[in-house]
């Protein structure tokens with residue numbers, strides 16, 4: 001935490017009880033209390049942080065920020081305590097705004113991307129375009145901070161303290177362009193409430209995270225917040241209108257005064273940026289694009305039609321935030337795929353390739369397999385599983401997507417977390433009864449690689465860039481890309 005103090009009132013917080021005090025920092029976890037800090041007691045999915053107000057006071061907290069329910073819960077702990085108490089309607093939002101004021105200046109241009117699939121890819125491409133045009137830039141999300149500054153990440157959208165500390169660091173390092181992922185959890189939990197992106201993009205919405213949001217409608221509403229509540233009034237909304245939810249969002253924001261809407265499409269008729277033709281080959285694709293009526297031809301060294309949509313979404317974000325369209329289109333050929341997204345990880349001596357991809361939803365499994373199909377003369381093999389402590393409803397649908405689009409299926413484990421992996425596999429198997437079950441992921445990869453004949457291809461889906469397998473509370477080192485090479489080497493001997 002910074003070595004300065006700030007009055008509560010200067011952070012936009014007015015105490016209901018006690019004086020306006022200078023605090024020494026902001027903390028959201030009672031186990032990290034420092035003397036004189038403000039403890040934000042936030043409502044959680046497991047417990048209300050107000051349960052820990054007693055511990056925070058004992059640890060020397062100088063002020064408490066909470067909501068009405070929190071103030072009721074902490075009433076006992078607060079009795080007789082000489083501490084400033086701030087009670088607000090939305091404590092998460094208040095904390096985010098306080099974090100912004102605490103950490104200070106943020107980069108000039110922040111753009112944000114939401115959607116079920118494609119956020120990391122689009123933010124990475126956006127950063128790559130900026131860098132290719134000579135600007136220091138980063139992307140922030142699932143793969144951490146990448147680009148002109150690097151750091152590991154924990155969440156796709158960091159909590160507000162981590163986020164604003166980072167944004168301030170970037171600003172002082174002279175980095176004025178940031179592309180960040182806005183996850184539905186992050187938006188719902190107000191993690192980026194004090195960030196007002198000048199442009200925002202929506203990639204798609206398909207089933208995921210219903211364990212958290214309950215319904216697709218609530219999931220959509222969480223994503224739509226980026227456009228309705230956070231996006232700068234005079235900014236730009238970049239929306240994939242091939243997606244039914246995207247089309248709906250575009251219609252909802254269309255009437256907003258001052259807002260520019262940039263529709264991206266491959267199939268929908270009306271769009272500012274449209275893919276009008278494509279030729280796939282071994283290493284990528286030639287794409288014909290019509291952008292604001294002007295035809296353009298681009299070469300992408302990327303596999304999968306969805307990647308062209310991702311690149312164009314990134315291009316639109318850069319153009320919307322001030323870059324020259326000609327300059328942007330001239331660098332799109334330089335885009336390189338994100339680690340663990342359709343990554344060619346290894347190749348057998350017989351030529352059969354092994355791709356590692358982060359597809360962990362029914363839609364992305366289907367899309368990834370369909371992207372590979374035109375490149376495969378023989379059989380398409382998949383190794384996949386579903387994560388524990390995540391949407392259970394998607395599991396049989398993931399099985400179904402694999403069964404319908406691959407020829408040979410190896411069903412294995414993917415971060416079982418607190419759940420029984422056998423139960424997860426059984427739920428996936430409802431959608432793919434003929435899949436071969438191999439619980440150990442390394443063995444599943446080995447068996448799948450062993451099965452590859454000339455003309456076949458393997459997709460190892462679900463973990464992408466991840467470097468661990470989470471079983472219970474333990475993270476075991478595990479890397480699909482590495483395992484693919486290990487499997488090829490084990491079967492064929494090192495060169």
Ligand SMILES: CC(=O)N[C@H]1[C@@H](OP(=O)(O)OP(=O)(O)OC[C@H]2O[C@@H](n3ccc(=O)[nH]c3=O)[C@H](O)[C@@H]2O)O[C@H](CO)[C@@H](O)[C@@H]1O[C@H](C)C(=O)N[C@@H](C)C(=O)N[C@H](CCC(=O)O)C(=O)O
Pocket residue numbers: 028029030031041042043044045046047048049050052154155156157158159183184185186212
């Ligand atoms: C479901 C979810 O999003 N949970 C996040 C949430 O925790 P929570 O509200 O459930 O916390 P809780 O355990 O109920 O505790 C409530 C409050 O009490 C506090 N507390 C708790 C215990 C204690 O001893 N003292 C204390 O002060 C906690 O710090 C918290 O503020 O807020 C925490 C602090 O910011 C996050 O670490 C936590 O992320 C959990 C670990 C998580 O796994 N989140 C995932 C699902 C997530 O956010 N994923 C999205 C990406 C998804 C995607 O797009 O694919 C992401 O943006 O990463």
Ligand SMILES: Nc1ncnc2c1ncn2[C@@H]1O[C@H](COP(=O)(O)OP(=O)(O)OP(=O)(O)O)[C@@H](O)[C@H]1O
Pocket residue numbers: 115116117118119120121122142156181203204306307309310340341342357358359360363364365367368464
């Ligand atoms: N535009 C897209 N449409 C559909 N599927 C996509 C798209 N882009 C990527 N995918 C698929 O989704 C997977 C995840 O991509 P990416 O990491 O870019 O998404 P994400 O939205 O960041 O995911 P997460 O929610 O886990 O952060 C990819 O490996 C690919 O299989």
Ligand SMILES: N[C@H](CCC[C@H](N)C(=O)O)C(=O)O
Pocket residue numbers: 142156360386387388390414415462463466
């Ligand atoms: N951001 C996603 C990543 C899922 C990756 C997959 N390997 C899994 O663990 O389910 C999530 O937290 O749901």
Ligand SMILES: [Mg+2]
Pocket residue numbers: 119120121141142143156181
């Ligand atoms: Mg991501």
